[in-house]
Amino acid sequence: MDSEEKRPDPDLLLKSIGTNENSGRGKLKIFLGYAAGVGKTYAMLDEARELKKSGTDVVVGYVEPHTRPETLQLLEGLPSIPPLTVQYKGIRLKEFDLEKALNRKPEIILVDELAHSNAEGVRNKKRYQDIEELLNAGIDVYTTVNVQHIESLNDVVENITKISVKETIPDYVFDNAELVKLIDIAPEELLRRFEEGKIYRPERAVAAMQNFFTKENLRLLREVALREVAQRISQDNINEYDKTEKTINQRFLVCIGPSPSSAKCIRWTARTAEAFHAPWTVLYVETQDSRSQTEEQQENIRNHFDLAAKLGAQIVTLNGYDISAAVAEYAKLSGITNIVIGKSRKKKSFRNFYEKNLEDKLISKLSNTEIYIIPDNDNVKEYKRPHQVKWQNNFYFSWGDTIKSLAFLIAATLFSLLLRQLDIGEQNIIMVYILSVLIISRFTKGYAYGVISSVISVLAFNFLFVEPYYTFTAIQVGYPVTFLIMLIAALLTSAMMVRIKTQAKLAVERERKTEVLYELNKKLLVTRGLDNIMELANGYITSLYNRSVIFYPEDPQNGNKGVIKKASSDKDISFLNASDEEAVAHWVFVNKKRAGAGTDTLMGAGAFYMPIMSQGNVLGVLGISCASGNKLNHDNRAFLRMIASLVAMALERQHLSDEQRQIMVESEKESMRSNLLRAISHDLRTPLTAISGASSAILENKSTMDEQTHDKLLSDIREDSQWLIRMVENLLSVTRINESSMNVAKTPQAVEEVVPEAVSRIRSKFPGCNIKVKVPDEFLLVPMDATLIEQVIINLLENAIKHSKRSSLIELTVKRLGSLAVFEVSDNGEGIPLQELPNLFEGYSSGKDKNADSSRGMGIGLSICRSIIKAHGGKIEAENKAEGGAVFRFVLPIEGSDINE
Amino acid sequence: MNNIPVILIVEDENGISNFISAILTSNNYHVIKCQNGKDAVTMAGSYCPDLVLLDLGLPDMDGLEVLSGIRKWSDMPIIVVTARGNEIEKVKALDLGADDYVTKPFGTLELLARIRTAIRHKQKSYNPLETDKIRIGGLVIDIVKRTVTMDGEVVHLTPIEYKILLMLAKNAGKVITLDSICKEIWGPYTNELNALRVNMANIRRKIEANPAEPKYILTEVGVGYRMAEDA
Known part of the structure; x- marks a missing residue:
């Protein structure tokens, strides 16, 4: 495939982007001129040479090859990046090589011609986008541009020179430049240079001279350039104080339509708003007519939106039947102080003879708002609004409506006949017919049936009820008036109905959008977990647009694949996982801008990628497949943005709750640690004292001690030390719990192997105890750290033995309950004192009035049990049995789930 | 001696x-x-x-x-x-x-x-296998006939189960690691840990009175199995 070859190498791309991170933004210096030949490139190179001399790492990224020889001389001695050669339609084009520049990463790079449009197949459509990437990578850029290439000045320059400039740069690029240096020479001097052939080769010079290089043009252009720089300076001065106050005072609103002249309104507003330092909004009202727009009109609207976005406007689309009402409503609500509308000189036609102009309507509705009218220029080619489509919409044929109309008309006629039989005045018959026409208009679509019915009614009335009967001649003078009234009634009702239905339809559509958003929001609110949020968002987008979606919660460069949801209409979506698509997603993560199909960046991609942003951070990237060929229109993108903002909120919430969880884990760890410390300091001291006391008693009183005392002391020593061993084992087991995540390393273990080992250990410690073990018949594998679970079982059994009479029955049962394994230790002992029940697993924190000895052994043991079970993602609980004795129960998840979620 | x-x-x-x-x-x-x-x-x-x-x-x-x-x-x-x-x-x-x-x-x-x-x-190990029968408690393995009886009753084992049981019985009292059992039974290049566990569970159900409290085959959790010397 042709486009495949032109697509940039993803590996190179990834590599080049990788170097961008973790560096501050570079500075942009623009050398501004008012025409070709003023010496921008010369000035730029000259400055670069100076910098080079002082030891700065300067590299020439790209200089137009047709540069004048004097300028080319300056290139000598400056390192440069060889240009990229692109094959396009058989022509070899030289382009700036962005990859190499990013890899080279100099301190300063020179890139000529900021407004240049790249050849197809290069990563970015425009050179200023290349330069933005360089700046993002922390490289300072020197570049040149002529004043006519600045977007908002585009039409001004066009007016002066009568030549339209296609290659423009958005104003923000110019406004955000760190430094702007104006390269200025007198127009006379420039013309002299020009005549000497220093600017263009002689054969081109003649044509250029006639078209562009006239003294008058140059003077005017010079003025524009000087003004622009002067404005920049004054703005810098103003910016230093009370900027905020000024922005509050004024708000601009520009209304646009599908006409190409709207671009002019947008530019005008951009300039004016800039001068006032006011925010501005572009408003497009979608009406019933917009549904029948031609491809060209839709394209125009899209272009207008793009232009507005480039110039820094806020873009709003409204639905409404009446444009003026929608505009007025929006203006009131958003505190708009100035409204800009375009106006072309329309001939008055019959149709709009009585219709008020938009500006008149606006003035009547908004008495306090200033309204600017921008005339439509004649040099824009005559733009016709296609009307025929609209008519088609309101006149069409349907069997259902025909039958309905006929039925009403026949009913009216029959009823009228009845009235005549009863000899009730014919004025009532007229009323019946008017009523039937009203009803028909109400229940049919469009104007057609109403109008036709009114004609038929008039004819029927004339034929059946007007003397002479059964002819179409009307004798009485008043009847034409009657006919006319019936016709007007039908038309009015139909028009009203059409309007009401349209509004209802628009309202329903708006309602649907709101509902979708509301529903999504509601669901997102109750959704927990990153995976679920992604699934939900993917599901919604897929069902809304019937396109496959990929969701990257993290930069794919970190090795994470996106989550894909396949739409039913897409056959093969494996391309979404390809490395070049991932490179696009990565670009979006780094540059925080949308990219891919239908955008200006990496447009070769198969999907449209947009960042999910919150507070300047990219929380994720959504990719929407455009593989079927149709790109997303503005409306879709706007709606996607809304969805994205909801998802962003949900993700943000998720991040917060994750953080919260982390904090809880920390505090849990803290409390466990302090419990342990307390246990060690408090609980170990007692038996150690006893052991050392008993052993020294034996050693020192060997001769005087009777054998019974001797043996008693020795068995005490053994008991205490065995207790100590168990305690230390408990403490050691805690160290197996991962410090940072409070998790354990789980491996699948057979329950019937772990349980017996614990039981046999208990049996050897407490010979004579009566333990009955039951495990399920089925072979049950449970993920766990066997040593720790063994410890838990040992602790629980030991606890049961301690608190029940000798040789009373203790039961250990393991059951499977769905995806959970339930372990139960039940004894027939004294049960758990009620006041201890709530804090049983808290270790020592609860034991206010317990004396240390009585709790010895189990307080810390149970708290360790809880830590272990929690670390397994399980649950532990205790209760008293009705028939006496206590039950300790812990539950472990079998399928890797965490039941605490 | x-x-x-x-x-x-x-x-x-x-x-x-x-x-x-x-x-x-x-x-x-x-x-x-x-x-x-x-x-x-x-x-x-x-x-x-x-x-x-x-x-x-x-x-x-x-x-x-x-x-x-x-x-x-x-x-x-x-x-x-x-x-x-x-x-x-x-x-x-x-x-x-x-x-x-x-x-x-x-x-x-x-x-x-x-x-x-x-x-x-x-x-x-100096004079290996002087007998053709291994007796552990009520368990008798007849190596020649390849039969297993428990308290006189015949226990039906699959070939793999028999192999595992025999390996443990020959080393009664010693712990045998999971890995070495797997290698012995299934060969050196497979990891049949779960298969071993399932087989072991089946053997227990056939020879132990209560698999939850085994008398013959004891588990050393995380290490291996040990056949009791006398049960």
Whole structure:
């Protein structure tokens, strides 16, 4: 495939982007001129040479090859990046090589011609986008541009020179430049240079001279350039104080339509708003007519939106039947102080003879708002609004409506006949017919049936009820008036109905959008977990647009694949996982801008990628497949943005709750640690004292001690030390719990192997105890750290033995309950004192009035049990049995789930 | 047999080696002691003890090194002493040729039983399989007929189950690592850990009265299985 070859190498791309991170933004210096030949490139190179001399790492990224020889001389001695050669339609084009520049990463790079449009197949459509990437990578850029290439000045320059400039740069690029240096020479001097052939080769010079290089043009252009720089300076001065106050005072609103002249309104507003330092909004009202727009009109609207976005406007689309009402409503609500509308000189036609102009309507509705009218220029080619489509919409044929109309008309006629039989005045018959026409208009679509019915009614009335009967001649003078009234009634009702239905339809559509958003929001609110949020968002987008979606919660460069949801209409979506698509997603993560199909960046991609942003951070990237060929229109993108903002909120919430969880884990760890410390300091001291006391008693009183005392002391020593061993084992087991995540390393273990080992250990410690073990018949594998679970079982059994009479029955049962394994230790002992029940697993924190000895052994043991079970993602609980004795129960998840979620 | 078995205790903690040697001496063993790895290797060479009780935590070198050092030239029974919860170390030691292990803290009875088993297996290996039947409690394995009976009743085992049972029974009293069973049954290049577990569960259900409290095949969690010597 042709486009495949032109697509940039993803590996190179990834590599080049990788170097961008973790560096501050570079500075942009623009050398501004008012025409070709003023010496921008010369000035730029000259400055670069100076910098080079002082030891700065300067590299020439790209200089137009047709540069004048004097300028080319300056290139000598400056390192440069060889240009990229692109094959396009058989022509070899030289382009700036962005990859190499990013890899080279100099301190300063020179890139000529900021407004240049790249050849197809290069990563970015425009050179200023290349330069933005360089700046993002922390490289300072020197570049040149002529004043006519600045977007908002585009039409001004066009007016002066009568030549339209296609290659423009958005104003923000110019406004955000760190430094702007104006390269200025007198127009006379420039013309002299020009005549000497220093600017263009002689054969081109003649044509250029006639078209562009006239003294008058140059003077005017010079003025524009000087003004622009002067404005920049004054703005810098103003910016230093009370900027905020000024922005509050004024708000601009520009209304646009599908006409190409709207671009002019947008530019005008951009300039004016800039001068006032006011925010501005572009408003497009979608009406019933917009549904029948031609491809060209839709394209125009899209272009207008793009232009507005480039110039820094806020873009709003409204639905409404009446444009003026929608505009007025929006203006009131958003505190708009100035409204800009375009106006072309329309001939008055019959149709709009009585219709008020938009500006008149606006003035009547908004008495306090200033309204600017921008005339439509004649040099824009005559733009016709296609009307025929609209008519088609309101006149069409349907069997259902025909039958309905006929039925009403026949009913009216029959009823009228009845009235005549009863000899009730014919004025009532007229009323019946008017009523039937009203009803028909109400229940049919469009104007057609109403109008036709009114004609038929008039004819029927004339034929059946007007003397002479059964002819179409009307004798009485008043009847034409009657006919006319019936016709007007039908038309009015139909028009009203059409309007009401349209509004209802628009309202329903708006309602649907709101509902979708509301529903999504509601669901997102109750959704927990990153995976679920992604699934939900993917599901919604897929069902809304019937396109496959990929969701990257993290930069794919970190090795994470996106989550894909396949739409039913897409056959093969494996391309979404390809490395070049991932490179696009990565670009979006780094540059925080949308990219891919239908955008200006990496447009070769198969999907449209947009960042999910919150507070300047990219929380994720959504990719929407455009593989079927149709790109997303503005409306879709706007709606996607809304969805994205909801998802962003949900993700943000998720991040917060994750953080919260982390904090809880920390505090849990803290409390466990302090419990342990307390246990060690408090609980170990007692038996150690006893052991050392008993052993020294034996050693020192060997001769005087009777054998019974001797043996008693020795068995005490053994008991205490065995207790100590168990305690230390408990403490050691805690160290197996991962410090940072409070998790354990789980491996699948057979329950019937772990349980017996614990039981046999208990049996050897407490010979004579009566333990009955039951495990399920089925072979049950449970993920766990066997040593720790063994410890838990040992602790629980030991606890049961301690608190029940000798040789009373203790039961250990393991059951499977769905995806959970339930372990139960039940004894027939004294049960758990009620006041201890709530804090049983808290270790020592609860034991206010317990004396240390009585709790010895189990307080810390149970708290360790809880830590272990929690670390397994399980649950532990205790209760008293009705028939006496206590039950300790812990539950472990079998399928890797965490039941605490 | 009038010669008393000689046991070499390699243990750096005096307290522990004191009480072990007290137990062993009173149970009619001759005890020699050393406190570090270097001495252990030389003493094993010069005394040729009947059994080495090797603590893995030594001050000068890793106990596992001592183990593999002795194994280079001798197959004398070696029992390693390890801490509880350190299954990986136990498996490593067994793989390096240790005959058995005891876990600290251990009881005296347990220690003596292990020592007896290890010495007996050593003697057996000189004249292998004098019988064609293995009896453990009520379990009888007839190696010639390839039949298994439990308290006189025939137990039907699959070929794999029989192989596993036979392998454990031949090494009764010794722990066999999961890995070595897998290798023996399924060959060296597969990992059939779960298959082994399932097979083991089935064997237990066929020969144990209560699989939850097995008498014949005991589990050493994380390490392997041990067939009881007498049930």
